[in-house]
Amino acid sequence: MIHEHVQSRKGARKTSDIPREVLDLLNRGLIESVNLIEWQAVNHFTLLKHVLPSFNLEKGKSDVLLTEMANHNAFTGMKAIRTTSDLLTTVMFDESESKKLEILAYCSNHMSDSVRCWAAFMNKHRQQTLAEKLSFIRHFAADHHFGVREIAWMAIREDLSEDIDKSVELLTAWAKDDNENIRRFAVESIRPRGVWTKHIEILKQEPHKALSLLDLLKADSSKYVQDSVGNWLNDASKTQVNWVLAICEKWQKESVGKATEKIIKKATRTIMKNNC
Structure with missing residues (x-):
């Protein structure tokens, strides 16, 4: 039973302040991390040891997996997630196709956000079309946990x-989705x-290639989406200043509202800083 003080x-604010009880539960895959500090503190080697028995692999395979994990000396953070995956x-x-799907499904729906992060990368080497890869990653892109959502886009970027061009075409439907994630x-x-x-x-050189997608979200009601659009344009402003300024000017005329204002403010922050 997980105590209420752990759940709430x-x-x-720093790794050394994570209670031993919380770190133990994280490393056993029994709770989710609640912030970036906890997310980065999870020991994926220890977590893997706790999760492995559920895969019902041959003992030899499990032993090899743990040995290889130890040899890579990757226990925490992004490197550990990629290595484990x-x-x-x-x-x-x-393994048989049914066994692969069984393990993938188990990891994809695990209580631990870290295990779900493994799963997001576990489809990486499969021979699929871009549309099929996006279909697979959607489950993780919509996850309620911030860490899994970040890993989702990293896994397919x-x-x-x-x-x-094909990516923008496929992602256009995603930009119209009801789910802000x-x-x-x-x-x-x-x-x-x-x-x-x-x-x-x-x-960086031709940001206009994504404009049709960005245009759909220039007045999005979600702060989560607004921040992403603003950051996208801010990225582009570091190489294509005039293009970003032109888009912001155009949006100001087409979409009067606080959402667009917030996006433009975030989009032009580097430009404003450089002009001070």
Whole structure:
């Protein structure tokens, strides 16, 4: 039974302040992280040891998996998530299709946000069309947990960047979705610069390629989406200042309202800073 004080916690401000009880529950996959500090503190090696028995793999495979995980010396943060996902994908390679789907479904719906993060990357090496990959990642893009949503776009960003025109075409439907998490994903996944990821060079030089998608969200009611659109344009402003200014001027005329004002303010913050 998880105590109420654990369930209702706000989250520590630094790793050393995370209560031992909370860290133990996180590492056993029994609770979700509630902030970035907790999310980054999860020991994925320990978590994997607790989750592995549920996969019902041969003992030899489980032992190899844990040994490889230890050898990679990746226990926390993004590196640990990617490493765990890659190793799980490798171990499952010669399993039956039904067994793969069983493990993937188990991880995709696990109580632990960290385990769901593994699952988002576990489809990465499958031979699928871009539309199929987006269909798979939608489950994670709509997740209620901030960490899983961030991993969702990171897991498919490289695929999206390989064909921006096709990506914008497919993501346009996402930008019209009722779910704000899905709308936000449509923008965040193809930010020209992004966070913790490689830049998308073509969008740094030709941001107009994504304008049809951005236009749909210029007055979005969700702050979550507004921030993403503003950040997208702010990214673009670092290489295409005049284009961003022209878009903001156009939006000011077409869409009078606080939502658009907030987007424009965030979009032009680097420009304003450089002009001070």
